[in-house]
Amino acid sequence: MTLSIPGSSSKVTLLPKDARSLAGGLPPAAPGTLFVLGVNGGMSVAPDAGFRVVFGRNDPAVHVCVGADDPHVSREHGYITYERSGWVVDNVGRMPICFPGPRLLLSGHREHLPVAYTPLFIVGPRREHLLEVRVAGRASTNPASAYELNTIDPDAHSLSPVEKLVLVCLSQRYLRSDPQPQPLTWGQVASELAEVRPTEEWGVRRLGHVVGKVRRRLSPITPGLLEEEVPPPVGNALNHNLITALLVSGTLTPADLALLEG
Structure with a gap:
């Protein structure tokens, strides 16, 4: 019918x-x-x-x-x-x-x-x-x-150039439309960014600080970005929720993958 x-x-x-x-x-x-x-x-x-x-x-x-x-x-x-x-x-x-x-x-x-x-x-x-x-x-x-x-996208969140680069790398499986996307590990992000911008320091602690700062900044308007809001085991949930929020708002788009081309 x-x-x-x-x-x-x-x-x-x-x-x-x-x-x-x-x-x-x-x-x-x-x-x-x-x-x-x-x-x-x-x-x-x-x-x-x-x-x-x-x-x-x-x-x-x-x-x-x-x-x-x-x-x-x-x-x-x-x-x-x-x-x-x-x-x-x-x-x-x-x-x-x-x-x-x-x-x-x-x-x-x-x-x-x-x-x-x-x-x-x-x-x-x-x-x-x-x-x-x-x-x-x-x-x-x-x-x-x-x-x-x-x-234009009026709901897009503001990111600094470094924040955007790190988050694009972290979320690239989502941006490439993988069937079961997951955030990259901190080690994978550090390794890739070291190739893209080899003159800068991309330690795991720095990456965690950059992404954590974005999560805390968006947490008042986006639930699920703080550890106390997610039931254990937390795993990748915090980064997954952050990436989803950035994709939904149009803050990150597949065109941003060009940032990883060096």
């Missing part, structure tokens, strides 16, 4: 496959408008459209496709509906949906979406699949200016 789009095109609009990431901003939209983007495009839905957005891997039978080639993702994995309290996502699939933080939305559970950009990951045993969601805030007074904002 192929799902249909309501007749009111002004309230439900399709987003093309090549639509830019929702992390970079939105075109002019009424407050409360929902934007959902997957691998093959997506849609925007006005809060009063009375429309339920269905997502999953069965591309012909859902509104937004995610994990099309991964059988661990359910054919109809979840849906997003508008209620009086706002937009709500329901997980009806087998695998959990990971919210930033991270918070897991288990099968049969539901969660309210904030008026913000929210990257959702369907977590499988081998891969994670991104579903971008964003709820528009207050309307822009200058639509033309709002459209221009799509070319």
Whole structure:
């Protein structure tokens, strides 16, 4: 069965496959408008459209496709509906949906979406699949200016050149889209940076200090970056959470890998 789009095109609009990431901003939209983007495009839905957005891997039978080639993702994995309290996502699939933080939305559970950009990951045993969601805030007074904002990322965090170099090296497996990325070890980072910038000292203690300083600076606005916030064993969790936050905010992008070319 192929799902249909309501007749009111002004309230439900399709987003093309090549639509830019929702992390970079939105075109002019009424407050409360929902934007959902997957691998093959997506849609925007006005809060009063009375429309339920269905997502999953069965591309012909859902509104937004995610994990099309991964059988661990359910054919109809979840849906997003508008209620009086706002937009709500329901997980009806087998695998959990990971919210930033991270918070897991288990099968049969539901969660309210904030008026913000929210990257959702369907977590499988081998891969994670991104579903971008964003709820528009207050309307822009200058639509033309709002459209221009799509070319920048207002949520990016400020990093010094040394911080960015170290973090790009630490997170390069994520930036290269490895199927099961993990942060590099401090020893691996030290070895690589010694080749990239051999005239500088890249000891393990310095690397830990640089990354720890960024984690502490972002911890007031990003949970999961301090040791007391993560249940033991901590392992790579702190660096993983930091890298995820930097990727989600657009602070680090695959283009930054050029820094490792020396």
